[in-house]
Amino acid sequence: MLKITNLHASVGEKEILKGISLTVNAGEVHAIMGPNGSGKSTLAQVIAGHPGYEVTSGSIECDGQDLLELEAEERAQAGVFLAFQYPIEIPGVTNAYFLRAAYNEIRKAHNQPELDPIEFLDVMEEKLTVVEMDASMMQRSVNAGFSGGEKKRNEILQMAVLEPKLAVLDETDSGLDIDALRIVAEGVNKLKRPDNATIVVTHYQRLLNYIVPDHVHVLAGGRIIKSGGKELALELEAKGYDWLLEPVTA
Amino acid sequence: MTPTATYSDQFAALAAPAGAPAWLPALRQQAFERFTTLGFPTTRNEDWHFTSVAPIAERPFKAIKPAATTLTASDLAPWILDPSWHRLVFVNGRFEPGLSQFSELPADVEVATLSDALRESPEWLSAHLGKLAAFDAAAFTALNTAFMQDGVMIHVPKGETVELPLQILCLADAQAQGAAFHPRLLVVAEAQSQISLIETFAAIGGAEYLVNAVAEVTVADGARVDHYKVQQESTDAYHVSAVQVTQGRDSIYHSFSFAAGAALSRANIYTKLLGTGSEARLNGLYVLDGTQHADHQTFVEHIAEACASRELYKGILDGSSHGVFNGKVYVDPEAQKTDGKQTNKALLLSEQARVDTKPQLEIFADDVKCTHGATVGRLDELPLFYLKSRGIGAETAKALLTYAFAAEVLETIENDPLRLALERTVFERFTHASFE
Numbered sequence: 001m002l003k004i005t006n007l008h009a010s011v012g013e014k015e016i017l018k019g020i021s022l023t024v025n026a027g028e029v030h031a032i033m034g035p036n037g038s039g040k041s042t043l044a045q046v047i048a049g050h051p052g053y054e055v056t057s058g059s060i061e062c063d064g065q066d067l068l069e070l071e072a073e074e075r076a077q078a079g080v081f082l083a084f085q086y087p088i089e090i091p092g093v094t095n096a097y098f099l100r101a102a103y104n105e106i107r108k109a110h111n112q113p114e115l116d117p118i119e120f121l122d123v124m125e126e127k128l129t130v131v132e133m134d135a136s137m138m139q140r141s142v143n144a145g146f147s148g149g150e151k152k153r154n155e156i157l158q159m160a161v162l163e164p165k166l167a168v169l170d171e172t173d174s175g176l177d178i179d180a181l182r183i184v185a186e187g188v189n190k191l192k193r194p195d196n197a198t199i200v201v202t203h204y205q206r207l208l209n210y211i212v213p214d215h216v217h218v219l220a221g222g223r224i225i226k227s228g229g230k231e232l233a234l235e236l237e238a239k240g241y242d243w244l245l246e247p248v249t250a
Numbered sequence: 251m252t253p254t255a256t257y258s259d260q261f262a263a264l265a266a267p268a269g270a271p272a273w274l275p276a277l278r279q280q281a282f283e284r285f286t287t288l289g290f291p292t293t294r295n296e297d298w299h300f301t302s303v304a305p306i307a308e309r310p311f312k313a314i315k316p317a318a319t320t321l322t323a324s325d326l327a328p329w330i331l332d333p334s335w336h337r338l339v340f341v342n343g344r345f346e347p348g349l350s351q352f353s354e355l356p357a358d359v360e361v362a363t364l365s366d367a368l369r370e371s372p373e374w375l376s377a378h379l380g381k382l383a384a385f386d387a388a389a390f391t392a393l394n395t396a397f398m399q400d401g402v403m404i405h406v407p408k409g410e411t412v413e414l415p416l417q418i419l420c421l422a423d424a425q426a427q428g429a430a431f432h433p434r435l436l437v438v439a440e441a442q443s444q445i446s447l448i449e450t451f452a453a454i455g456g457a458e459y460l461v462n463a464v465a466e467v468t469v470a471d472g473a474r475v476d477h478y479k480v481q482q483e484s485t486d487a488y489h490v491s492a493v494q495v496t497q498g499r500d501s502i503y504h505s506f507s508f509a510a511g512a513a514l515s516r517a518n519i520y521t522k523l524l525g526t527g528s529e530a531r532l533n534g535l536y537v538l539d540g541t542q543h544a545d546h547q548t549f550v551e552h553i554a555e556a557c558a559s560r561e562l563y564k565g566i567l568d569g570s571s572h573g574v575f576n577g578k579v580y581v582d583p584e585a586q587k588t589d590g591k592q593t594n595k596a597l598l599l600s601e602q603a604r605v606d607t608k609p610q611l612e613i614f615a616d617d618v619k620c621t622h623g624a625t626v627g628r629l630d631e632l633p634l635f636y637l638k639s640r641g642i643g644a645e646t647a648k649a650l651l652t653y654a655f656a657a658e659v660l661e662t663i664e665n666d667p668l669r670l671a672l673e674r675t676v677f678e679r680f681t682h683a684s685f686e
Contacts, residue, residue: 048639051631076641088636092657092673093650097686101650102640109641117686141657158640 001026001197002047002166007058009046016042018222019058024166027194031208031233032201034219035241040201041085043219044170047199048082049075062166076102077109079165083155083172090142095154098142099124099161106162127160131187149180156187167191168199173207185210205237220245253307254286260313261396271372281385281395288389300574300606301516301545306488311430311460313397316342321423321454323349329419329450329482331667336416338363338402342423343431345400352416359412359445360405364434367403375403378438382466382494390490390516394432394464401434406443406473415446415476415665422452422484426459435465439473441498446476448668453484453511463491471498471525478668483511485542492518499525499554506663507534508672509544520549523557523585531560535659537676538571538603545574548592552585552615559589564659565596566652567603574606579620581613588618596626597655629655649681 002024009017016039024030034040046053047060049072060067067075090098096117103123104114115123128135131153143151152172159167169188173181188198188211200211208216208230216232217224218241226232226244236244261282290307291298319341323330326339326349338361339349345363352361360371367375385392402418420433439445451461461483469475475495483489489512495503507517521530536544550559565573575594596605609622629651637647656676663669674685 048635050635052635071644072635072638073641073643073647076639082639084636084639088633090633090637090650090654092654092661098640098650101646102637102642105641105643105646141654162640 001063003059003061005059007043007046007060008056009042009053010056011053015056016053016222017046020219020222020224022217022224024197024199026197028215029192029198029200029211029213031213031216032199032219033203033205033216033233033236035245036203038219039222040203040219041170044082044168044199044201047168048072048080073105076162076164077106081159081162081164081167083152083159083167083169085171085174087143087151087155089144089146091144093142094139095142096120096124096138099138099158102158103161123161127157130160130190131156132183133157148175149177152176152180152184153187156184160187160191163191165196166199167196168201170201171203172200173202173204181207182210205233208233218244253290256310257282257285257393257397264313264397269369271368271376273376274368277380278396281392284385285389285392285396288387288392290389297547297576300572301514301543303490303514303516305514306460306490309458309460310428312428313399314342314425314429316344316425318344319346319349319423321349321421325454326419326421329421329452331417331448331671332415335414336361336412338416338418340400340418340420340433342421342425342429343399343433356410356412358407359410360403361416362403364398364401364403374405375436378466378468379436380466382468382496383464383492384494388492390462391464391492394434394462394492397430397432398434398464399432401436404437404445404447406439406445408440409442410440411444412446415448417448417450419450419452420461421454422457422459422461422487423454424457426453427457428459430460430462433461433463435463437465437467437475439467439469439475441470442472443470444474446665448478448480448665450480450482451489451511452480452482453487456484456486458486459484460488461490463489465491465493467493467495467503469495469497469501469503472500473498474502476504476665478506478663478665479508479517480668480672481507481509481511481515481517483515485511485513485540487512489515491516493520495521495530497521497523497525497528497530500527501525502529504531504664505533507546509534509536509546510538510675512542512544514543516545516547518547518549520551522551522553523559524553526554527556528554529558531662533560533562533659533662534564535656535672535676536565536573537656537679538565538573539568540571541569542571543574544571545576547576547578549578550580550590552579552581552588552590555585556587557585557589559591561592561594562659562662563594564656565594565605566599566656567596567605568599570600570602570604572604572606576608576610577622578610579612579622581615581618581620583614585615586617588615588620590618590620592622594624595655597652598626598628599652646681652680653677
């Protein structure tokens with residue numbers, strides 16, 4: 001589904017990603033772990049098309065489509081979703097309006113009819129249960145005044161509504177208490193299907209107790225320095241990152 | 251003909267309204283002499299540094315005697331926020347009783363047009379009219395005082411709460427071409443009373459005219475006045491207004507100024523916090539395009555102790571429009587425990603749009619908390635990316651974020667029908683989609 005080949009990306013003069021290659025197949029969950037500053041969040045944002053990063057070489061393909069050719073909104077329409085580490089507040093625009101606007105843009109891109117507000121209510125009713133959110137949240141402004149947990153649940157709600165092929169969760173566990181973490185993780189698990197895939201970017205193993213990955217990759221210094229199965233995450237939890245980093249700096 | 255000479259002939263021809271008290275011609279005369287001495291302000295005047303009123307001075311705007319309007323209630327519908335509210339309607343400066351309704355006001359609340367009040371309660375009027383809106387240094391206020399034709403006088407007695415808002419709608423249509431209007435508003439809210447006012451200035455069609463409005467508002471001890479102004483004049487028109495407020499102990503004055511119309515507009519909103527524990531909130535939003543120019547000047551005088559003032563002004567500027575915000579705060583040596591906060595933010599949607607912003611703080615007390623902040627900028631990349639990452643196209647994303655910028659200040663409007671109407675206006679203007 002996703003094929004990243006020798007990806008290099010920079011901010012200004014500074015190269016952050018230094019040759020990433022990664023293949024994610026439908027039905028899989030991949031975890032990207034690594035110390036702070038390793039480039040994990042950059043990778044997530046580059047996949048989604050963040051304008052602040054320049055891809056200097058390499059490629060990202062999704063189902064054969066060259067993502068680097070597409071604007072961020074076109075990537076979303078092609079089925080890519082990024083759950084933000086720091087979701088943005090949009091005062092005055094209700095969650096209901098925002099979600100329906102996004103939903104309809106994606107339907108339009110697939111030549112499907114748009115839904116009016118009443119029809120969309122039916123869609124939302126079901127989606128809200130995925131993240132145990134109350135319908136009253138729909139009338140609040142997008143993320144404005146939301147708690148950290150509410151913001152992350154709102155990200156997963158958007159994912160539930162937009163039904164992406166490829167979801168990238170950027171540090172979705174950061175700042176969550178254990179209950180919010182469980183709700184968010186269960187939401188992600190409910191949305192898992194044989195025809196979609198998930199990349200979980202995280203610093204800690206904690207989230208992976210709930211969202212069990214098929215593959216774990218360790219990113220450091222802009223490169224994947226180790227890949228393995230879910231047991232690699234447990235090993236990192238026990239031993240930290242240092243034992244992996246030494247050979248790189250040696 | 252010099253700009254002031256245009257008005258001299260008119261002033262000479264001005265007849266006192268039938269039954270007007272003797273003090274009125276004297277007040278007018280004094281005001282007109284002052285206007286002649288001052289002349290129109292120039293950009294050398296510090297208070298008018300960023301706003302040239304030459305286009306007003308150069309045009310020979312004249313007082314007119316409009317015919318009774320042929321407009322009907324349905325023509326007014328776009329501006330009537332709630333048909334159940336009290337309202338006074340003026341069309342081309344002329345009071346239209348048939349389109350107005352204010353007979354359901356509490357019996358002891360007095361609301362009258364200026365001409366009626368001059369006949370019915372001249373003593374009360376002489377004690378209040380012209381007492382707050384000083385014209386010794388304010389040419390437009392002097393001009394208004396010399397020429398004030400009609401307006402609204404409101405007296406809310408002690409302890410009375412006017413439950414429904416009162417809307418004053420000033421409409422201009424094609425008849426207004428070339429005309430000058432000098433509407434006057436006088437509000438006296440006695441102790442512990444409450445009233446909510448909405449002044450709406452709007453146009454049907456695109457005439458070129460001048461509105462030069464003056465309002466005087468007394469908010470006595472423990473009283474509360476909510477004062478909203480919606481300025482949607484013709485974009486060929488000129489609009490100048492001055493509001494002078496005084497506040498007693500523990501009083502509350504909330505003002506909101508929305509400006510989207512007029513080729514050139516200036517709004518002065520001044521309040522004096524004379525009583526301990528009083529609170530002023532002066533908020534506003536201006537939305538400009540083309541070659542429009544809008545200038546807001548606020549002045550909060552903290553005279554008494556422990557008063558609070560809050561100001562949030564926002565502007566959205568497109569085309570080659572020009573916005574000005576000048577926020578003055580004075581804290582008297584006696585005004586300890588003052589709590590003042592002023593914020594103004596402008597969003598520029600084009601390369602040619604321009605904003606001048608000048609916070610002026612003069613603080614003479616030592617135990618005070620006063621802050622101010624100003625930002626001028628464009629839409630941030632990150633929120634745009636957030637919306638785009640959800641599949642929303644760049645144009646729609648920009649429109650939604652522009653609306654969101656405005657919504658932050660519109661949300662402070664406590665009057666729901668007005669807030670919704672302005673949210674709808676701004677939303678539809680930028681998104682070209684219908685507001686839900």
